[in-house]
Amino acid sequence: MELFVRGLSHRYGDLLVLDSIDLDVREGEILVVIGPSGCGKSTLLGILGGIVPHGGEAVRIAGEPPPGCLNPVSFVFQDFSLLPWRSVEDNVGLVLEHQRMPTGERRERVEDCLRRMGLLEFRKALPKQLSGGMRQRVGIARALATRPAILLLDEPLSALDAQTRDLLMEDFLDLWKRDRTTAVYVTHNLNEALRLADRVVVLTRRPGRIRDIVKVGLPREDRAGAAGQAFLAEVHDRLWELIKAEARIADREIVDA
Amino acid sequence: MPDTTEAPRPMTRPAPQPAAQAPASASRPVRFRGGGFVAEPRRWAALLAFVIAIAAWEASGRLRLVSPLFLPPPSAILLALQGLVADGSLARNLAASLMRIGVGWTLGTAAGVLVGFAMGIWSIARAIGLPAVSALFPIPKIALLPLFILWLGIGEASKFATIGLGVFFPTVIATYSAVDGVPRNLIRMGQSFNMPWLDVLRKVVLPGAMPGILAGFRISASIALILVVSAEMIGADYGIGAFVLNAGNLMLTDQLLAGVLVLSLLGLAIGTALSLLEKTLLKWR
Ligand SMILES: Nc1ncnc2c1ncn2[C@@H]1O[C@H](COP(=O)(O)OP(=O)(O)OP(=O)(O)O)[C@@H](O)[C@H]1O
Ligand SMILES: [Mg+2]
Numbered sequence: 001m002e003l004f005v006r007g008l009s010h011r012y013g014d015l016l017v018l019d020s021i022d023l024d025v026r027e028g029e030i031l032v033v034i035g036p037s038g039c040g041k042s043t044l045l046g047i048l049g050g051i052v053p054h055g056g057e058a059v060r061i062a063g064e065p066p067p068g069c070l071n072p073v074s075f076v077f078q079d080f081s082l083l084p085w086r087s088v089e090d091n092v093g094l095v096l097e098h099q100r101m102p103t104g105e106r107r108e109r110v111e112d113c114l115r116r117m118g119l120l121e122f123r124k125a126l127p128k129q130l131s132g133g134m135r136q137r138v139g140i141a142r143a144l145a146t147r148p149a150i151l152l153l154d155e156p157l158s159a160l161d162a163q164t165r166d167l168l169m170e171d172f173l174d175l176w177k178r179d180r181t182t183a184v185y186v187t188h189n190l191n192e193a194l195r196l197a198d199r200v201v202v203l204t205r206r207p208g209r210i211r212d213i214v215k216v217g218l219p220r221e222d223r224a225g226a227a228g229q230a231f232l233a234e235v236h237d238r239l240w241e242l243i244k245a246e247a248r249i250a251d252r253e254i255v256d257a
Numbered sequence: 258m259p260d261t262t263e264a265p266r267p268m269t270r271p272a273p274q275p276a277a278q279a280p281a282s283a284s285r286p287v288r289f290r291g292g293g294f295v296a297e298p299r300r301w302a303a304l305l306a307f308v309i310a311i312a313a314w315e316a317s318g319r320l321r322l323v324s325p326l327f328l329p330p331p332s333a334i335l336l337a338l339q340g341l342v343a344d345g346s347l348a349r350n351l352a353a354s355l356m357r358i359g360v361g362w363t364l365g366t367a368a369g370v371l372v373g374f375a376m377g378i379w380s381i382a383r384a385i386g387l388p389a390v391s392a393l394f395p396i397p398k399i400a401l402l403p404l405f406i407l408w409l410g411i412g413e414a415s416k417f418a419t420i421g422l423g424v425f426f427p428t429v430i431a432t433y434s435a436v437d438g439v440p441r442n443l444i445r446m447g448q449s450f451n452m453p454w455l456d457v458l459r460k461v462v463l464p465g466a467m468p469g470i471l472a473g474f475r476i477s478a479s480i481a482l483i484l485v486v487s488a489e490m491i492g493a494d495y496g497i498g499a500f501v502l503n504a505g506n507l508m509l510t511d512q513l514l515a516g517v518l519v520l521s522l523l524g525l526a527i528g529t530a531l532s533l534l535e536k537t538l539l540k541w542r
Contacts, residue, residue, distance in 0.1 A: 051449045071451050081446040085464045085541035094460065095450040126541050146450060 001063035001072060001149035001182060002027050003048055008058035009207075010043055017043050019207040025150070027063065028180045032193040034239070035203030035211075036246050041186045042154050044208065048184060049073045049152045065149045066179075070099050074148035078155040080135045082127040082142075089114060089123040092142045113141040116175060133164035140172065151183040158188060169195060173220065190239055194232045195223060202242045205250035212242055329511040334518060337511035346500070351519065353495040354485050357413065361420025362481040369425045369477070370470060373432025378462070383433075390429055398423035399487045406492065416488045423484045424477040431476065435469020436462060468542065471535050478527045486520065497523075 003025040010018040017040040025031050025048075033041050046052030047059060050073065065072045074095075082091050093110045114120050117137040127135055136156055143151060156172075157165040169192060176183070187193055193200050194216060202211040216235055222228045311331055317323045318330025325333060341347035375382040398419055405415035439462050447457040489498025497516050504513035 049449055051445050073449075075446070075449045077442065077446060079442060081442050083443060083461065083464070085539075094447075095452070097460075098451070098453055098456050128541070142450075 001061060001065060003150065003182075003184075004060045004062065005048070006058055006060075008044075008047065008054075008056070010040065010047060010052075010054055012043075016207040018047075019209045021058075021208070021210060023201065023210065025182060025184055028182055029198040030176070030183045030185055030196050032197035032200045033184060033186045033203065034188065034190070034193055034200060034243065035208060036205045036243070036250050037188075039203045039206045039246075040208035041203060044203075045075075045152050045154050045184060045186055049075055051075070061150075063149070066147060069147045069149055071095065071146035072149045074143040074146050074151060076136070076139050076143050076151065076153040076156045078158055080127070080132075080139045080159070082135060082138055084127050087124050087126055088119055088130070088138050091127070091138055092145050095142055095146055109145055113145045116144065117141040118171070131164070132160045133168050136160065136168060137171075140175075144175075148181060151181050151185075153183060153185045155186055155188065157192065165189075165192075172196075190236055190243075193239065194236055195220075200235075200239060202239065202246075205246045205253070211246065214239060214242075326508060326510055329514065333511045334514045337509075338515040338518060341512070341515055347519065350495050350497050350500045350516075351523075353493070353499075354489065354497045354523075357416050357420060357485050357488070357496065358481045360413075361417045361485070362424050362477065364417060365421035365424030365481075366428050366474065366477060368421070369428025369473075370432050372425075373429040373470075374436055374466075376429070376433040377436025377466070378458070386429070386433070390426060390433075394426040394430070399484060399491075402488055402491055411492050416485070416493070419488050420481050420484045423480050427476050427480060428470075428473050431473025432466065432470050435466035435473070438469060439465035468535075468539055471531065471538065474534075475528070475531050478531065479524065482520070482524055482527070 003023075005021050005023040005025075008018055008021040008023075009016065021044065023031075033044065035041055043052055047054045061072070083094065086094065089110055092113055093106065096106045096109060099106075111120070111123075114123055117140055119134070119137055119141060122130060122134065127138070130138070136159070139156070157168055160168065173196065185192070185196055197216050200214045200216065202214065203209065204211045214235060216232070218228060218231050223232060314328075315330045315332060318325060318328070318333070329337075338347070372382075372386060376386040377383070401422065402415060402419045405418045409415040409418060443461050443465060444457060447461045452460070485496065486498035486501070489496035490502045493499040497520055501513055501516035501520075504510075504516060
């Protein structure tokens with residue numbers, strides 16, 4: 001499925017957070033959103049997924065959900081948002097419990113998602129018994145259990161240490177290759193952006209406008225090798241220049257205020 | 258000032274020491290200095306203090322340092338308690354008190370949890386409830402017993418009402434803040450997966466609020482215990498409160514203290530029961 005954003009502005013009270021955003025999220029792409037702290041990335045994602053109240057009709061969704069899809073737009077949260085009183089499998093099963101489906105099928109789906117995320121042996125564990133990386137695996141498994149058409153990931157790896165982040169990112173990519181689920185991925189981390197993105201949206205400081213959309217014109221398979229690295233280094237520098245300029249202005253504005 | 262006491266170094270240096278061994282003269286061990294405020298379990302200390310206190314109390318009675326009418330020794334209190342168990346008066350009085358606590362606490366708690374929950378999830382209920390609770394909570398509920406007796410008679414209903422009302426307000430406050438404190442992100446998570454409203458309440462809000470609600474139970478149980486004793490002292494034939502009051506009027510100090518002992522054991526039992534409940538319901542913490 002696809003998302004179309006036309007002239008999206010959003011304010012919290014008097015605070016203008018997003019200003020005239022135009023954006024298309026295309027079928028099967030990973031769209032990465034980066035931008036300075038507080039520029040409205042989470043707000044944008046929340047509006048896309050319908051959990052931040054927004055009056056207008058600036059966001060539209062199009063296309064047919066894939067077969068078996070129970071929640072066309074599913075979130076993966078930065079803080080995992082697991083229910084601490086539920087075991088791993090019950091956290092994943094939670095999002096299927098209110099759906100009309102045979103118990104056997106529900107169990108199968110949960111098991112399948114746990115297997116794909118390498119969580120089968122931890123199915124009975126409570127979230128507190130897991131490492132951060134494992135917890136986010138549960139968060140991803142939960143989102144996958146609904147067979148979403150669009151995944152919205154809000155800094156899914158930023159609560160994790162660097163190694164766990166890299167490992168989980170590769171696992172996510174392996175997983176993603178199977179269904180090629182359309183994804184919007186918010187991050188602060190340029191490496192994540194360069195590894196995952198088809199396109200990178202750079203937002204300005206608050207109020208967030210689209211500063212630029214940078215296409216990473218290299219297939220994901222080719223990004224690991226030396227040639228790929230050299231290519232990515234160029235994209236990296238370009239993104240970095242964009243972000244640096246925004247951050248400088250934002251800092252100056254804080255001092256002036 | 259340069260150190261003049263050190264002997265001049267010999268020209269031929271000693272062979273270098275193995276790396277594992279630090280030079281003894283120039284180094285000193287790093288001493289632990291972080292202790293002092295770490296709580297360490299010292300069960301025996303509490304037990305010992307308790308035993309000594311009881312023994313001193315018993316001795317003061319045996320040695321006639323204190324009149325038994327004023328403060329009977331522990332052995333006399335236990336003897337009195339034994340008598341109360343034997344003639345069935347303990348069972349009768351305890352049953353009356355437990356029934357009042359049970360009915361009053363259950364009514365007040367059920368209503369309190371419902372109202373607190375409503376205040377936690379509906380803005381209107383909160384807007385009405387918060388000022389009302391703040392205004393009514395400070396009233397000492399025992400002061401209303403005479404009014405309840407006028408309305409409901411001297412029987413059980415007025416005691417239920419006093420205990421129920423006394424329990425109601427703390428339960429409302431505990432439940433309301435527990436519901437209010439359930440992490441918003443968990444609720445949004447449920448909503449983002451299209452969970453129906455009632456499911457979010459049942460599967461996210463209620464379990465999330467459970468620790469706070471159970472903490473409220475602990476407070477309300479001790480309030481119920483205070484109120485049942487006070488209410489029974491004001492007007493009741495049976496009940497531990499009435500029994501203690503009568504024993505006082507008849508100057509049966511040993512029976513009086515036996516009643517107090519029963520009350521403290523009752524409080525302890527309720528606390529233990531609640532701990533067990535917390536352990537089973539809040540295993541996940
Ligand atoms: N519910 C809210 N009410 C009022 N202001 C809010 C609310 N949520 C966010 N804001 C403000 O809106 C601005 C954008 O917030 P948002 O969380 O979307 O930014 P972000 O780009 O995700 O930031 P970060 O990089 O820190 O995650 C911030 O200044 C924040 O303080
Ligand atoms: Mg954010």
